[in-house]
Amino acid sequence: MHLSTVILPVHRWHEDGRERWQRAEELGFHTAYTYDHLSWRTFRDGPWFGAIPTLTAAAAATERMRLGTLVTSPNFRHPVTLAKELIALDDISGGRITLGIGAGGSGFDATTLLGNGAEPWTPRARADRFQEFVPLLDRLLSEDSVTYEGAFYSAHQARNIPGCVQRPRLPFAVAATGPRGLKLTARHGQAWVTTGDPKLFDTGTPEESREAIRGQIGRLGAACAEIDRDVAELDKILLTGFTPDRNRPLESLDAFVDFAGRHAELGFTEIVLHAPIPDSDFATDQAVFEKIATEAPAQLG
Secondary structure, eight states: OEEEEEOOSOSOIIIIIHHHHHHHHHTTOSEEEEOOOSOOGGGTTSOOOOHHHHHHHHHHHOSSSEEEEEEEOTTTOOHHHHHHHHHHHHHHHTSOEEEEEEOOOSSTHHHHTSOTTOOOOOHHHHHHHHHHHHHHHHHHHHOSEEEEEOSSOEEEEEEOOSOOSSSSSOOEEEEOOSHHHHHHHHHHOSEEEEOOOGGGTTTOOHHHHHHHHHHHHHHHHHHHHHTTOOGGGSEEEEEOSSSTTTTGGGSOHHHHHHHHHHHHTTTOOEEEEEOOOTTSTTOOOHHHHHHHHHHHHHHHO
């Protein structure tokens, strides 16, 4: 099992931002991700930097660790411009980029670009856009020239030469739990991402959460079977902090190994931990976090 981390883009690069990404590599994390939002929840009124520039700087400051978004969405991205930025980022990093991508939520990203009085997209509307966004982005990252006219996006002779360092393109880690999103994952994904079942966050139990996730994986398997794809080909990534356990797995090495082991039994190949941020929902102990990073992989195998 791989152990990865999320470093939220809240740190000034020349104060302690660079050191946080370099420390993640020193600790041996498989991948360091960051959120791709315009702002996010309780961090809205504080520093929040752009994901692509942050990852570009991280690519120049690290050598081995993979890097990525967790996740990018159509809420404020267009496939043509995003593809161009990702190709450059993959080149700068030497082929170390994973694109975490999802349909987006109803937070600040969903309303920042809307005009006065415009209604935010409904979940169905976000799914409609996502269903067009992912295949088009796949083409843009895989083909030298793309022309496309859809309901929501268009591209006219969009050139993306020389393409990604990773071939045929950089990998997609698709965050999805609904039927259409799981079908997109099966067809276009190299990995699948979940945070668990949000309906269980406040009132559910860890056991109920694992059972819900088991159901998600079953539905992913069914989506793969529809196109004769082996679900085992997909890496399965759990972003922690949003199950009923919250941050309890980060209270000790033993607690984390137990948590990760139970999810490995479900088929997960990668567990992602939020790097500690004081006075926030992710205010875990830095020493315990580093102990988990350095000692848990050997226990998990």
